Amino acid sequence: MNITVFGTGYVGLVTGAALAELGHKVLCIDIDQEKISKMQQGMMPFYEPGMEDLVKRNTQKNRLDFSTNQEEGIAFGEVIFTCVGTPMQEEGSADLQYVLAVTEAVAKHAKRHKLLINKSTVPPGTAVKCAEILKQHNSPVEIVSNPEFLKQGNAIYDCMHPDKIVVGAKSEEAFAIMRRVYHGLVKTYVPFLEMDWQTAEMIKYANNSFLATKISFINEIANICTVTGADVHLVAKAIGMDYRISPKFLNAGIGYGGSCFPKDVTALVHTAASGGYQAELLQQVHETNERQKTMLVPQIISALQQVDGKQVTLWGVSFKPKTSDLRGAPGVEIIKELLDAGYNIVVYDPIALEETKRLFGDKILYSSSIENSVVNSDAIVLVTEWDEFRNVDFGKIAQQMSNKLLFDGRNIYEPEMLREEKFTYCGVGRGCVH
Ligand SMILES: NC(=O)c1ccc[n+]([C@@H]2O[C@H](COP(=O)([O-])OP(=O)(O)OC[C@H]3O[C@@H](n4cnc5c(N)ncnc54)[C@H](O)[C@@H]3O)[C@@H](O)[C@H]2O)c1
Numbered sequence: 001m002n003i004t005v006f007g008t009g010y011v012g013l014v015t016g017a018a019l020a021e022l023g024h025k026v027l028c029i030d031i032d033q034e035k036i037s038k039m040q041q042g043m044m045p046f047y048e049p050g051m052e053d054l055v056k057r058n059t060q061k062n063r064l065d066f067s068t069n070q071e072e073g074i075a076f077g078e079v080i081f082t083c084v085g086t087p088m089q090e091e092g093s094a095d096l097q098y099v100l101a102v103t104e105a106v107a108k109h110a111k112r113h114k115l116l117i118n119k120s121t122v123p124p125g126t127a128v129k130c131a132e133i134l135k136q137h138n139s140p141v142e143i144v145s146n147p148e149f150l151k152q153g154n155a156i157y158d159c160m161h162p163d164k165i166v167v168g169a170k171s172e173e174a175f176a177i178m179r180r181v182y183h184g185l186v187k188t189y190v191p192f193l194e195m196d197w198q199t200a201e202m203i204k205y206a207n208n209s210f211l212a213t214k215i216s217f218i219n220e221i222a223n224i225c226t227v228t229g230a231d232v233h234l235v236a237k238a239i240g241m242d243y244r245i246s247p248k249f250l251n252a253g254i255g256y257g258g259s260c261f262p263k264d265v266t267a268l269v270h271t272a273a274s275g276g277y278q279a280e281l282l283q284q285v286h287e288t289n290e291r292q293k294t295m296l297v298p299q300i301i302s303a304l305q306q307v308d309g310k311q312v313t314l315w316g317v318s319f320k321p322k323t324s325d326l327r328g329a330p331g332v333e334i335i336k337e338l339l340d341a342g343y344n345i346v347v348y349d350p351i352a353l354e355e356t357k358r359l360f361g362d363k364i365l366y367s368s369s370i371e372n373s374v375v376n377s378d379a380i381v382l383v384t385e386w387d388e389f390r391n392v393d394f395g396k397i398a399q400q401m402s403n404k405l406l407f408d409g410r411n412i413y414e415p416e417m418l419r420e421e422k423f424t425y426c427g428v429g430r431g432c433v434h
Helices: 010-021 033-040 051-060 070-076 097-109 126-136 155-160 172-181 197-228 232-240 261-274 280-293 297-307 330-340 353-363 394-400 415-420
Strands: 002-006 025-029 064-067 079-082 115-118 142-145 165-168 192-195 311-315 344-348 379-382 405-408 424-426
Touching: 002 010, 002 070, 010 025, 010 051, 010 064, 010 079, 010 155, 025 070, 033 064, 051 064, 051 155, 070 097, 079 097, 079 172, 097 115, 097 126, 115 126, 115 172, 126 142, 126 197, 142 172, 142 197, 165 172, 165 197, 172 192, 197 232, 197 261, 197 280, 261 280, 280 330, 297 330, 297 379, 297 405, 297 424, 311 330, 330 344, 330 353, 344 353, 415 424
Parallel strands: 002 025, 002 079, 025 064, 079 115, 115 142, 165 192, 311 344, 311 379, 379 405, 405 424
Antiparallel strands: 142 165
């Protein structure tokens, strides 16, 4: 099947490459000329494990191509995926301008029946809006909602092994075409769920909001642990053994970031308010998370004041491991607050240093290794739980540092182990050991 994908960000590029891998012929369209030129030369616009190989393999087999020509894209695909961004607007709602622009273009230029499949995360009611645009142009195109659940850092696996395929459509023909699009997955018994547009759109928000709620819940418990002297690590381990709760997403820490959870929770709150309902629980989930991102900062400053420390090393900046994405990253907020407080900052991140430089320029120092990053530092703040931070030789690290303070923003270390190396260790919701 010929497939067009609009938008070559994390979702569009992974979707396009995965559909090519499933045997379709895919043309990816983006308005960003620089991005498209890079991909035409085999360079990736962002880091995602396995991405380069997947794109290269499918490009060489002539199943995957890139262009900025929208009309060519609209003519090419029997189905057209919309994978453009839906960023958060100032008041918290989802900005639909890119989704609606693609819909307008397809409505104007598509000459025969096609599916316009919305993979971008959009509030319930968006497919209805898109269908109205198509109707105004007497377009033969049919709208479908097909939200995406991939996780950055594991995006290719998620795309090739989804736990469900959610499809909202109005006609049997549309569901049948969608089954053909995903034939390679449906035949391996991935559940294919058929429903109306609004329900499909809502599932994506409910999915992300539930996960965000779980994170803010355990962080709330962590903060209560801090004031009561309990250890959230053990609390989470024990409650996670209850099969109704499960251990997933119960890691207390400095909060979630990324381009999805923050914006999707606030967009759902906004959508609810537009319908006259105040989604107070979800509003609080968001606020708890925003507060959590810099929860360690006063503790860091107080500890530095006690030892007259000047320099702080951050391990990791990206919002989670295996991505270079800094959108909504707690590390960015921590750097800003520590800079405001007058500290020198050294940063090491295995992948996201270039992105960090773009944000902070020469206001901070950048290091190319774990070992160099701590030279003459007074404190380490573990921000992103990259695997390479898990097996650090703290004996060696200690020798390089002026003072030995470690703030574990993701609770990945054993406090006792750090104490043996003469560190003062502070986790989130598990106190400090000296
Ligand atoms: N990133 C994730 O992990 C993830 C997971 C699931 C769902 N989503 C959702 O998928 C959507 C896309 O997210 P993303 O992270 O890939 O966004 P992104 O910002 O990385 O990429 C969006 C791309 O769309 C392009 N674009 C904008 N207007 C266009 C147009 N008219 N024609 C062609 N291209 C256009 C931009 O240039 C950009 O390259 C969002 O709604 C997001 O919420 C994201």
